[in-house]
Structures are given as structure tokens and as C-alpha cells.
Amino acid sequence: MSFPLLKQTFKSNFAVWGLVTLVMNIILAQLIMMKQTRTMMAPMYYGMLVSTMVALFVVICGNKLLAGQVDQGSMAYILTAPIRRTTVAFTQMIYMVLSLVGTYGLMAIVSVSANNIADAGFKAQTLVNLNIGAFMVAFAFAGIMFAASGIFNLSKYSLGTGGLLIILFILLAIVGSFATYGVDALKDVQHLTIVSLFDYQNILIEGSKWISKLAVLGGIGVVTFGIGTTVFAKKDLPL
Amino acid sequence: MNQMVNTVHLTKDYKKNRGIFDMNLQIKQGEVVGIVGKNGAGKTTTMRTLMGFIHPTDGYSEIRGLNSWSQASKTKRMIGYVPGEIAFPDTKSGETFLNNQLKLLRASKDTYVNDLIQRFKIDLTADIKRMSKGMKQKTALVCAFMTKAPLLLLDEPTTGLDPVMRDAFIDLVLKVKANGTTVFLSSHMFNELERTCDRILFLKDGKVIDVVDQNKFETIHSFQKVKIQTSTSEGFQKILTSFSETSHVNSENHEITVLISNTKVATLLVLLQDIEIDDISFDTQTLDNYFEKELQVK
Ligand SMILES: Nc1ncnc2c1ncn2[C@@H]1O[C@H](COP(=O)(O)OP(=O)(O)O)[C@@H](O)[C@H]1O
Ligand SMILES: [Mg+2]
Numbered sequence: 107m108s109f110p111l112l113k114q115t116f117k118s119n120f121a122v123w124g125l126v127t128l129v130m131n132i133i134l135a136q137l138i139m140m141k142q143t144r145t146m147m148a149p150m151y152y153g154m155l156v157s158t159m160v161a162l163f164v165v166i167c168g169n170k171l172l173a174g175q176v177d178q179g180s181m182a183y184i185l186t187a188p189i190r191r192t193t194v195a196f197t198q199m200i201y202m203v204l205s206l207v208g209t210y211g212l213m214a215i216v217s218v219s220a221n222n223i224a225d226a227g228f229k230a231q232t233l234v235n236l237n238i239g240a241f242m243v244a245f246a247f248a249g250i251m252f253a254a255s256g257i258f259n260l261s262k263y264s265l266g267t268g269g270l271l272i273i274l275f276i277l278l279a280i281v282g283s284f285a286t287y288g289v290d291a292l293k294d295v296q297h298l299t300i301v302s303l304f305d306y307q308n309i310l311i312e313g314s315k316w317i318s319k320l321a322v323l324g325g326i327g328v329v330t331f332g333i334g335t336t337v338f339a340k341k342d343l344p345l
Numbered sequence: 346m347n348q349m350v351n352t353v354h355l356t357k358d359y360k361k362n363r364g365i366f367d368m369n370l371q372i373k374q375g376e377v378v379g380i381v382g383k384n385g386a387g388k389t390t391t392m393r394t395l396m397g398f399i400h401p402t403d404g405y406s407e408i409r410g411l412n413s414w415s416q417a418s419k420t421k422r423m424i425g426y427v428p429g430e431i432a433f434p435d436t437k438s439g440e441t442f443l444n445n446q447l448k449l450l451r452a453s454k455d456t457y458v459n460d461l462i463q464r465f466k467i468d469l470t471a472d473i474k475r476m477s478k479g480m481k482q483k484t485a486l487v488c489a490f491m492t493k494a495p496l497l498l499l500d501e502p503t504t505g506l507d508p509v510m511r512d513a514f515i516d517l518v519l520k521v522k523a524n525g526t527t528v529f530l531s532s533h534m535f536n537e538l539e540r541t542c543d544r545i546l547f548l549k550d551g552k553v554i555d556v557v558d559q560n561k562f563e564t565i566h567s568f569q570k571v572k573i574q575t576s577t578s579e580g581f582q583k584i585l586t587s588f589s590e591t592s593h594v595n596s597e598n599h600e601i602t603v604l605i606s607n608t609k610v611a612t613l614l615v616l617l618q619d620i621e622i623d624d625i626s627f628d629t630q631t632l633d634n635y636f637e638k639e640l641q642v643k
Binding site: 108110111113114118175178179180182183184185186187188189190191193340342343344345 | 393396398399400417418419421422424425426428430431432433434435436445446448449450451488489492
């Protein structure tokens with residue numbers, strides 16, 4: 107890993123990361139603190155909002171980490187330094203994962219604190235588990251975007267594949283969520299999106315099914331991050 | 346022998362006759378070698394291959410004996426690079442960018458860097474996104490030279506530079522050459538390289554079709570391009586029949602441009618004694634003329 111590069115990446119993505127993280131935390135705290143929204147908190151936030159909001163960061167930043175800089179041409183300056191391409195990809199990946207850990211770590215702290223302050227009645231462990239689950243969705247999204255970013259030399263293709271796929275997963279999750287409200291025909295839609303592998307309902311009832319589902323999300327993330335790194339190291343770069 | 350660059354049957358075939366083909370090039374340490382060719386001739390492809398950014402479809406290239414693709418992270422330790430297309434990362438100012446770059450190179454801002462900044466009269470406080478093409482080019486040049494690398498790969502380094510800065514650039518190349526730095530630079534302007542290069546390769550459709558070295562430079566310079574406008578068509582005809590090698594003929598204006606070796610100038614002058622002349626000019630042949638001729642032949 108290259109520390110100078112990690113620092114540069116951190117700085118150039120700080121604004122988007124900070125904004126998305128801030129908004130996500132504020133909304134989460136709000137939903138827990140307000141009496142009227144408390145019961146709706148999990149389906150609304152963890153069932154829908156959390157993935158949608160983080161996707162904004164993942165898609166914008168993920169594209170910029172590799173494809174965006176190759177497209178723009180500024181990657182030439184990173185690669186004129188004696189750095190291996192795998193090191194570049196690996197450093198960018200570390201940044202992405204660490205910033206997501208930061209976002210969801212903060213959300214775990216904020217949600218537990220809000221729960222205590224407002225005496226909202228959630229178990230702390232449940233809130234932590236919800237955030238772990240939501241993190242795994244973000245991790246898989248990040249991997250998918252990273253793979254697209256590593257494969258393509260043009261932003262439009264990286265966004266058009268990785269970005270589009272992520273949006274599609276979110277839309278399917280939203281449509282599928284209506285199955286919970288009695289539209290049984292929509293149950294199958296849930297099988298079409300990786301977002302449903304985050305089984306927040308099972309976490310709420312303190313079941314154990316959710317753990318193995320999250321492992322699948324983890325697998326998707328690991329494989330796609332691997333693909334992005336490998337392709338980036340081997341392809342021709344127009345720099 | 347201190348071989349800096351070595352390419353062996355180096356080929357990047359983009360199909361439809363595009364790319365570079367069977368390039369065999371040796372550059373010794375301390376040499377300054379130029380590569381010229383029209384747009385699309387393959388200059389950038391050559392540079393990218395040497396940088397290890399693109400994988401050759403055939404053959405290979407080496408920097409000091411290290412393969413430029415498989416050992417790219419090692420070869421880049423020896424290279425300062427100016428890309429053909431300049432685009433900087435989104436940083437605030439030129440200063441932030443240069444500092445970031447120095448950190449990536451694990452180097453610090455010393456007197457040499459400051460000297461480069463002054464030499465090119467760079468305003469480091471300028472917003473990097475609002476920089477003109479010339480300013481960007483100069484900043485990119487500083488980036489390449491400040492590596493103090495033994496090999497500089499410069500892809501059209503003078504694009505966008507004004508004549509004063511072009512001279513500053515040439516001075517700098519001569520200065521680093523005196524220190525033993527090897528420079529490989531490309532240009533689509535044929536004449537530009539004459540002042541700095543020991544050797545110039547002429548690239549057409551991805552193939553090196555001619556190499557001009559010091560001997561050939563002298564031969565080229567030993568020719569005169571004489572532009573003559575005669576008053577009468579008889580005089581015009583007389584010149585036309587006596588000198589076969591003409592590069593430009595306009596019978597309406599009685600204008601003719603002949604290319605003659607310095608030794609034949611006397612013969613021309615004798616012939617001109619009996620011809621009424623409106624206008625005449627002598628120019629030493631430059632690479633421009635030479636390559637124009639080459640292009641027509643090949
Ligand atoms: N990635 C690519 N795919 C297909 N053709 C390419 C690619 N890169 C360059 N070319 C073609 O190869 C030729 C040489 O390009 P280039 O090396 O950029 O020329 P130059 O730098 O001399 O202007 C051009 O015809 C160009 O269109
Ligand atoms: Mg070019």
C-alpha cells in the first residue's frame with residue numbers, strides 16, 4: 107500500500123464522503139429519536155434509505171478511484187511514480203473499505219447513543235447488527251463499482267455498468283419491499299437483488315439466518331474487488 | 346556499453362495498419378533521440394509502451410535491461426515522463442499538485458525543483474483547473490525533470506509553449522544532456538528537434554522509415570533551397586531544363602524552387618548571369634524539406 111496515495115485519495119474524496127456520512131447519520135438519529143417514526147425506523151432506514159444513500163458515495167467515489175482518473179489522464183502522474191499497479195488498486199480499495207467502515211462505525215455509535223438518549227427501546231446489539239448488515243451491502247456495492255472502475259478506461263462505461271447495476275439492485279429492492287406489505291406477487295423480485303441479502307427483519311427478531319446471507323454479500327465484495335485489481339494491473343492504459 | 350533503451354521487434358498492432366510495427370531501437374546513456382511523425386504515426390504508442398502502460402502485441406522493450414511491461418514499477422524509478430495529453434488531478438493549485446507528486450516520488454522540494462519552477466516562470470498559486478495549455482505543459486515538464494531520472498520520455502513536450510519557453514526547454518534539455526541524462530522525445534514539428542537531438546527517427550504509419558544522424562544532418566544542411574522568380578518565361582524554362590530537382594514550380598508566375606548542393610551553387614550563379622530575375626532567396630535545407638521529400642518518395 108502507498109501512504110502518500112492513500113492520503114491524496116482521502117483528501118480528494120473527503121467532501122462527498124463527509125456529506126453522505128453526515129446526512130446518513132442525521133436521518134438515522136432522527137428516525138430513532140422521534141416517537142412517531144421509531145417503529146418504521148428499520149424498514150424505512152435499513153430496508154431502503156441506507157443503501158440508496160451510500161450508493162451515491164460508492165458510485166461517485168468508486169468511479170473516481172480508477173476509471174475516472176484513467177479517463178481524465180491524471181492517473182499518469184500516479185503511475186510515473188515507482189508504484190506497482192496492484193499497489194495503486196490495492197490502496198484505492200483500502201481507502202474505499204476504510205471509509206465505509208468509518209461511515210457505518212459512526213452510524214453504530216450514533217444509533218446506539220440516540221437509542222440511549224431517547225430511550226427508544228432497541229437492544230444495542232440489534233442496532234450494531236443492523237449496521238453490520240448495512241455495511242455488508244455497501245461493501246458488495248463498492249466491490250461491484252470497483253470492478254467496473256478497474257475494467258474500464260472511460261467513466262461513462264464504468265458508471266454505465268457498475269453504477270447502473272447498483273441502481274438496478276436498489277430499485278428492485280424498493281419494489282420488492284412492498285411484498286412485506288402484502289403484495290405477495292412481489293416476493294420473487296427480492297431474489298433478483300443483492301440488497302435483500304441484508305435480512306434486517308431477521309436481525310430484528312434476533313434470528314440467525316441473516317449471518318449466512320451476509321457472508322454471501324462479503325463473498326461478492328471480495329471477488330469483485332479482486333476482479334477490479336487484477337484487470338487494472340493487466341490492461342492497457344491510455345496514459 | 347551503457348544501453349538505456351532497447352526495443353526488439355516492438356509491435357503494438359491496433360489493426361488497420363495502426364499502431365507501431367517491428368521497432369528496433371537502441372538508445373545509449375546520454376543520447377538525446379527524437380522521434381517525429383505526423384499525427385497518428387505512433388509516437389504516443391511508442392512512449393506508452395516504453396512506460397509499461399500498454400502491452401506490446403509482439404516483441405518487447407527494455408529500460409536498462411529491465412522489461413518495461415513486467416518490471417514496470419522498477420523501470421519507472423529511472424524514468425521522468427511527460428504524457429502526450431496533459432490532465433492534472435483535482436487539486437487546488439499547481440503547488441499542491443507538485444507537492445503531492447514529490448510525496449509520491451518520495452522526494453522533497455530542493456533547489457533543483459525551485460530552479461525548474463523559475464526557469465519556466467510557473468505561477469504555483471494559479472488554480473489548476475484554470476491553467477492554460479501552456480501553463481499545464483510547463484508544470485508537466487517540471488514534474489518530469491524534477492524526478493532527476495536518468496531517462497526522460499517526453500511526448501510532444503513543447504505543445505502549447507511560446508517561443509521563449511520553447512527555448513528555455515531546449516536549454517534545459519541540453520543542460521541535462523551535459524549531465525548524462527538520456528532523453529527520448531517526440532514531436533510532430535520536424536525542425537524543433539534539430540537543436541537538441543543526436544539522432545532523429547522518422548516514423549510513418551508506425552514504422553521507422555528513416556534515421557537522421559549527425560552525418561546525415563550535415564548532408565541535409567549542405568543543400569540549398571533556392572527560390573527564384575524570373576521576369577521572362579525563357580529564363581524560367583532555362584532553369585527548369587538545367588536543374589532537375591525542383592520542389593515547387595509555378596509557370597504562370599515564372600516561380601521555381603530548386604534544391605542544389607552547396608557545391609553546385611556556383612553553377613547556378615553562372616547560369617543566372619544571363620537571366621533577368623525579379624526575386625531570389627537562398628535557404629539552407631532543413632529537416633522539414635527533407636522529410637517532405639522523403640514522404641513523397643516512400
Ligand atoms: N487504444 C487504441 N485502439 C485502437 N487504435 C489506437 C489506440 N491507440 C492509438 N490507436 C491508433 O494508433 C495510431 C497511432 O496513434 P498514436 O501513437 O497516438 O499517434 P501519435 O502520437 O503519433 O499521434 C493512430 O492511428 C491511433 O488512432
Ligand atoms: Mg501523440
